Amino acid sequence: MSGTTINLGSVEKIPLGQGRCYLVGEEEIAVFRQRDGHLFATQNRCPHKQGPLSEGVAGGGKVICPLHAHKFDLATGAGSEHGECVKTFAVRAANGDMLLQVGS
Amino acid sequence: MNTPKQKLVVVGNGMAGARVVEEILKRARDRFDIVMFGAEPYGNYNRILLSNVLNGSQAATEIFMNPLAWYRENGVKLHAGVKATKIDRERKVVIGTPLKKEALAYAVDAANVPDAAPIEEAYDHVIIATGSRPFVPPMEGFGGAGTFLFRTIDDCDQIAGYAKDCKRAAVIGGGLLGLEAARGLLTHGVEVTVLEAAPQLMIAQLDPESGEMLRATIEGMGIKVLTSTITTKIVRPNGHITHLDFKDGSKLETDMVVVSAGIRPIAEIGTASGLTVNKAIVCDDQMRTSDPAIFAVGECVEHRGRIYGLVDPIWEQANVLADVITGTNASAAYLGSKLGTKLKVMGVELASMGDTKPAGPADEVVIYREPTHGIYKKLIVRDNQIAGVILLGDIEAAGTLMQMFFAGTKAPARRADLLFGAPSGVSLLNAADLPDNAQICNCNGVSKKTIVDAIQNKDCKSVSKIGACTKAGAGCGSCKTLVAQLIESYAGAVGFDPSEHYYVPGVPLEKSQLVAEIKRLGLKSVSAVFRELAGGKEDPGSKVGLASLLKTLWPGEYDDERDARFINDRVHANIQKDGTFSVVPRIYGGITSAAELMRIAEVAVKYNVPMVKFTGGQRLDLLGIKKEDLPGVWKDLGIPSGHAYTKAFRTCKSCVGTDFCRYGVGDSIKLAQEIERRFQGVESPHKMKLATAGCPRNCSEAYVKDLGAVAIEGGMWEIYVGGAAGGSVRKGDLLITVKTHDEVLLYMGRFMQYYREHGKYLERTYHFLDRVGIDNLRKILIEDSLGIGAQLDAEIQKAVDAYKDPWKEAELPAYPEQFSAPELARVLEVAENNG
Numbered sequence: 023m024s025g026t027t028i029n030l031g032s033v034e035k036i037p038l039g040q041g042r043c044y045l046v047g048e049e050e051i052a053v054f055r056q057r058d059g060h061l062f063a064t065q066n067r068c069p070h071k072q073g074p075l076s077e078g079v080a081g082g083g084k085v086i087c088p089l090h091a092h093k094f095d096l097a098t099g100a101g102s103e104h105g106e107c108v109k110t111f112a113v114r115a116a117n118g119d120m121l122l123q124v125g126s
Numbered sequence: 127m128n129t130p131k132q133k134l135v136v137v138g139n140g141m142a143g144a145r146v147v148e149e150i151l152k153r154a155r156d157r158f159d160i161v162m163f164g165a166e167p168y169g170n171y172n173r174i175l176l177s178n179v180l181n182g183s184q185a186a187t188e189i190f191m192n193p194l195a196w197y198r199e200n201g202v203k204l205h206a207g208v209k210a211t212k213i214d215r216e217r218k219v220v221i222g223t224p225l226k227k228e229a230l231a232y233a234v235d236a237a238n239v240p241d242a243a244p245i246e247e248a249y250d251h252v253i254i255a256t257g258s259r260p261f262v263p264p265m266e267g268f269g270g271a272g273t274f275l276f277r278t279i280d281d282c283d284q285i286a287g288y289a290k291d292c293k294r295a296a297v298i299g300g301g302l303l304g305l306e307a308a309r310g311l312l313t314h315g316v317e318v319t320v321l322e323a324a325p326q327l328m329i330a331q332l333d334p335e336s337g338e339m340l341r342a343t344i345e346g347m348g349i350k351v352l353t354s355t356i357t358t359k360i361v362r363p364n365g366h367i368t369h370l371d372f373k374d375g376s377k378l379e380t381d382m383v384v385v386s387a388g389i390r391p392i393a394e395i396g397t398a399s400g401l402t403v404n405k406a407i408v409c410d411d412q413m414r415t416s417d418p419a420i421f422a423v424g425e426c427v428e429h430r431g432r433i434y435g436l437v438d439p440i441w442e443q444a445n446v447l448a449d450v451i452t453g454t455n456a457s458a459a460y461l462g463s464k465l466g467t468k469l470k471v472m473g474v475e476l477a478s479m480g481d482t483k484p485a486g487p488a489d490e491v492v493i494y495r496e497p498t499h500g501i502y503k504k505l506i507v508r509d510n511q512i513a514g515v516i517l518l519g520d521i522e523a524a525g526t527l528m529q530m531f532f533a534g535t536k537a538p539a540r541r542a543d544l545l546f547g548a549p550s551g552v553s554l555l556n557a558a559d560l561p562d563n564a565q566i567c568n569c570n571g572v573s574k575k576t577i578v579d580a581i582q583n584k585d586c587k588s589v590s591k592i593g594a595c596t597k598a599g600a601g602c603g604s605c606k607t608l609v610a611q612l613i614e615s616y617a618g619a620v621g622f623d624p625s626e627h628y629y630v631p632g633v634p635l636e637k638s639q640l641v642a643e644i645k646r647l648g649l650k651s652v653s654a655v656f657r658e659l660a661g662g663k664e665d666p667g668s669k670v671g672l673a674s675l676l677k678t679l680w681p682g683e684y685d686d687e688r689d690a691r692f693i694n695d696r697v698h699a700n701i702q703k704d705g706t707f708s709v710v711p712r713i714y715g716g717i718t719s720a721a722e723l724m725r726i727a728e729v730a731v732k733y734n735v736p737m738v739k740f741t742g743g744q745r746l747d748l749l750g751i752k753k754e755d756l757p758g759v760w761k762d763l764g765i766p767s768g769h770a771y772t773k774a775f776r777t778c779k780s781c782v783g784t785d786f787c788r789y790g791v792g793d794s795i796k797l798a799q800e801i802e803r804r805f806q807g808v809e810s811p812h813k814m815k816l817a818t819a820g821c822p823r824n825c826s827e828a829y830v831k832d833l834g835a836v837a838i839e840g841g842m843w844e845i846y847v848g849g850a851a852g853g854s855v856r857k858g859d860l861l862i863t864v865k866t867h868d869e870v871l872l873y874m875g876r877f878m879q880y881y882r883e884h885g886k887y888l889e890r891t892y893h894f895l896d897r898v899g900i901d902n903l904r905k906i907l908i909e910d911s912l913g914i915g916a917q918l919d920a921e922i923q924k925a926v927d928a929y930k931d932p933w934k935e936a937e938l939p940a941y942p943e944q945f946s947a948p949e950l951a952r953v954l955e956v957a958e959n960n961g
Contacts, residue, residue: 035942035943036943037688037689037941037942037943037944038687038689039653039687039688039689039690040688040689040696042943042946056664057653057664057689058664071703072705073705074705077693077701077705078666078693079666079667079669079670079689079690079691079692079693080666080689081664081665081666081669081689082632082663082664082665082666084666085666086666086667088692088693088701089701089703093666093667
C-alpha cells in the first residue's frame with residue numbers, strides 16, 4: 023500500500039486519555055492517546071454536525087462527540103447513529119514519537 | 127420464469143384511485159400493467175386543500191400529490207381527460223371517451239370530444255374509484271354565469287376570478303365545505319352569506335346547541351348565516367344575478383352563488399356495466415363488487431349500507447383492496463369505519479366523533495358549556511363506551527377521546543376525566559388498547575406497531591431495551607409509562623433490567639453500592655474505579671459522571687484526571703456549535719460597575735468577539751471565542767469565572783430590592799451577592815440557578831429557580847426549592863420562612879449539600895424534589911429528623927472553602943496543551959515516503 027508516514031512528534035504532546043487535532047495539509051485529523059497506551063486516529067469532524075471529535079471524551083476504544091454525544095469506534099470508525107461513520111488512519115508509537123499514515 | 131403481467135385498469139384518478147395504485151406498487155411492483163382513466167386533465171391532487179387554493183394561501187401546483195411525472199416513473203399509463211363510461215364484462219374491456227378540455231369532469235353529461243374514437247383497455251382486474259360529485263339542490267337558474275360548484279381546481283380558479291367584480295356572494299350549504307368556501311370568498315373582499323337548509327350549521331358533526339355557538343362565532347367574523355333557508359330560484363333579470371328567492375317568500379341580494387351542499391357518489395359506470403348499485407356501488411368486505419374481477423374504493427362505494435366521504439376510511443379501504451388484489455393478504459377485510467374528525471373551521475377548532483345525539487334513553491349524555499368563550503363539550507356514553515363526542519372551541523381532550531373511541535375502550539367511572547383529564551395524572555388509556563398505528567413516542571415518531579414488534583420479535587422486554595432498539599422514550603421520556611404498559615400487555619411483565627438503575631452505564635452498581643465500594647476501596651480517580659469495579663474496562667460514557675461523584679466524595683483528595691472531564695470543564699468555557707466557546711464572567715447578584723463594563727467592552731473589541739449578549743441570569747456572555755484566546759480573555763477581564771459551562775452553582779440574580787424600588791420589603795441585592803460569593807463554584811449533580819426577590823411580585827423569578835429567596839412583609843424571607851422555568855416549568859416548594867440573611871445562607875447550603883449527596887447525576891432539583899418530596903425534605907433539613915443537619919453544614923462549608931477560581935489556570939495551565947488550538951498543532955516532519 024502506498025502512502026505517507028508523518029511524524030507527529032512526542033506522544034507526550036497529547037494529554038493522557040485525551041485527543042488532539044492535527045492539521046495535515048488541509049485535513050483535520052484527531053489523534054487519541056488512550057490510558058492503556060493505544061493510539062488511534064480518525065477524521066476530526068463528526069459527520070453529524072461537524073463537532074470536533076478531538077475535544078470529545080474518549081476511552082475504551084471509543085470517542086463521544088462533544089456536541090451531541092454521537093459515539094464512534096476509534097478502531098473501525100463505526101458510529102452509534104445509523105448511517106454515520108468516520109474515516110480512520112493508522113497511527114503507531116515508535117521511540118516515543120507518533121507516526122501517522124495518511125494517503126493510500 | 128416470468129409470469130406475464132396481469133392487466134389492471136383503474137377507473138378514476140382522484141385521491142382514492144391514486145392511493146390504491148400506490149399501495150399496490152408498494153406490495154407488488156411488477157405484478158400488474160396499470161392503466162388509469164382520469165376524467166380531469168391533471169395528475170392527482172389533494173382535494174382537502176382546495177379551499178387553500180381558493181383563498182390564495184396555496185398555489186394549485188402545491189396541492190398535487192402525484193404530478194404527471196409520477197405516472198411515467200411508475201410505469202402507469204394515464205388517460206388524462208378521458209372518462210370511462212362502461213365496463214364490457216364479456217369482452218373484458220373498459221371503454222372510455224375523451225372529454226372536451228373545458229368539460230366539467232364530474233358532470234353526468236360531460237361533453238365529449240366530438241367524433242373522437244372511444245378508448246378501450248383490456249383488463250384482468252378493474253378498480254372503480256370514480257368518487258363523488260357535488261349535490262345541487264333542486265332550484266331554478268343554477269348553471270351559467272355567476273353560479274359555481276366548489277369541488278375542483280378549476281372551480282377555485284373560476285370562483286376567485288368572478289369574485290373580483292362582485293360585492294356580494296351567497297354560499298348554499300352550511301357544512302364543512304360550505305364554510306370553507308365562505309372563508310375563501312371572504313379573502314376576496316366580498317360580503318358572504320351562508321345559506322343552510324337545515325336548522326343549524328354542520329349538521330353531520332354538531333348538535334343544535336353547538337351549531338348555534340359556531341354560528342355566533344362565524345357571524346362575529348363577518349359572515350352572515352341563514353339557516354332553515356331553501357333557495358328556490360336564482361334571479362337574473364338582465365343576464366346578471368341580482369338576488370335569490372327563498373321558499374318562505376323572502377329574498378337575498380347577491381352577485382354570485384357557490385353551491386357546496388354535500389356530495390353524491392358517481393356510480394353510473396356501475397349501473398352501465400350491470401354491477402349491483404344501491405345508493406352507490408355495492409362492495410363486500412374485500413372491496414369486491416358483484417363481479418369478482420371488479421373492485422371499487424372510495425366515495426363511490428357502498429359498504430354494509432354506508433358511504434364514506436372522509437379520508438381515513440378510504441385509506442383503510444385502499445389498504446384492504448391492495449392486500450387482496452396483490453395476494454399479500456387475500457383474506458384482508460374492511461369491516462367499516464367509525465367516523466371521527468378534528469377540524470378547523472375558519473379558525474374554530476372542532477372535533478366530532480360518532481353520534482351527535484343519544485340513540486335512546488339508556489344513552490348517557492354529559493355536557494359542559496361555556497358560551498362566552500364559545501366552548502362546548504358533549505359526550506355520549508353507551509354500554510360504558512364512548513359513542514359520540516362533540517368538542518367545540520377547546521379540543522385538547524380530542525386526541526385521547528379519539529383513541530378511546532376508535533379502540534372501544536371502557537370509559538372511566540368519572541366521566542369528567544374524559545373531558546378535562548384525570549386529576550391524579552393517571553392516564554385514562556392503556557397503551558394496549560390503542561390502534562397499531564398510534565404514535566407512542568412523539569419525539570422520535572415511534573408507533574405502537576414498531577414497539578410491539580420489538581417486544582415480540584426482538585426480545586426487548588425492558589423500557590431501556592425498547593429505547594435502544596426503537597428510540598421510543600429516548601427523547602423527552604414522557605412516553606415511558608406507555609412503553610412499560612405495552613411490555614406488560616405483550617410480554618407479561620416488564621423485565622427487570624438492572625442496568626437502568628446503575629449510576630453510570632459502565633459500572634454495574636447502583637449509586638449507594640457504588641459509593642460504598644469507592645469508599646471501601648479508597649478509589650480516588652476515575653481510572654481506579656474502572657480498574658477495580660468494571661473489570662478494567664474503560665467506558666467513555668461513564669467518565670464524566672464518575673468524576674462528578676468522586677469530586678463530591680473526596681473533597682480536596684480527589685485525583686482529578688482531566689481526561690474524565692467534559693470539554694467545558696477542561697477549558698472552563700461552554701463549547702458552541704462551531705467549536706468556539708462562550709465566556710461569562712461572574713457578576714455578583716447582577717450588579718456590575720462602569721469599570722467592569724469597560725473592561726468587558728475592551729475585551730470584546732480586542733478579541734473580535736462576534737456576539738455580546740445579556741444572559742437570562744443577569745450577566746454578559748461573550749460568544750464565539752477561540753480556545754487559544756481563553757486565557758488571554760480571562761486575564762484581560764480580571765473577573766472570576768461565572769461557571770456558566772458546568773454542573774454547579776451558576777448565578778443568583780436579583781431585583782432592585784429596597785435601594786430604589788417602591789415595593790421592595792427585603793434587600794434582595796445584598797442577599798443575592800452574599801449567596802453568590804458564598805456558593806460560587808460549588809459543584810452539584812446538575813446546574814443550580816438562583817434568585818432573590820425583594821417582594822412577592824417576583825420580578826427576579828425566584829419562585830421558579832432551583833433555589834429562591836422571596837422577601838415578605840415583616841422582615842422575613844421565604845426559601846423556595848425545586849423551581850424551574852426552562853424545558854420544564856415548576857414553582858418551587860416552600861422549604862422554610864426565616865428572618866435573617868445568615869439563616870437563608872444556612873438552609874440554602876444545607877439543601878445544596880443534601881442534593882449533592884443524594885441527587886442522581888444530571889438530575890435537576892425539580893426532578894429531585896418530585897422524587898424526594900418536600901415534606902420529607904422539610905423533616906430532614908429543617909426538623910433534622912435524621913440528625914445529619916450539622917454534618918451537611920460542615921460538608922458544604924468544606925466545598926465553599928475549597929473554592930478556587932478556575933480561570934486562574936490562565937496563568938498556570940493544569941497541563942501543557944490545555945488551551946492549544948487544533949490549528950496550532952503542526953506536522954513536525956515528514957519521516958519517510960513509502961510512495
